[in-house]
């Protein structure tokens with residue numbers, strides 16, 4: 001469920017910010033991408049009962065999509081073994097998290 005996906009994102013982000021191992025970082029990013037893709041199929045409690053084509057549901061999907069896009073940016077840097085660059089870009093994941101939590105949590 002959505003809570004599990006969020007917990008996966010949290011664990012993954014912690015690894016990304018901490019690790020100095022390229023393989024470990026890319027694995028964590030893969031887990032985060034999977035969790036985000038699953039979250040996209042869920043409905044937050046706040047949006048329960050909203051039609052699938054409502055502005056709020058679309059905005060939720062857009063928030064998840066921006067998270068996945070930034071995960072991909074971080075992953076490209078990690079793949080290139082630029083772990084410092086990856087960590088710098090990973091800080092933007094927390095901005096995306098915070099702005100979306102304000103709206104949907």
Ligand code: HEM
Nearest residue numbers: 002003006009010044045060063064067093097100104105
């Ligand atoms: C790296 C990014 C993110 C992290 C680390 C993160 C982490 C978390 C955590 C730890 C929780 C609490 C889960 C629990 O109750 O056990 C949570 C809840 C939640 N998050 Fe995120 N989150 C992220 C991004 C997002 C994004 C992008 C969205 C929406 C577009 C979002 C929407 C929500 C919602 C709706 C809840 C409440 C879940 C519920 O209904 O119980 N999160 N998140």
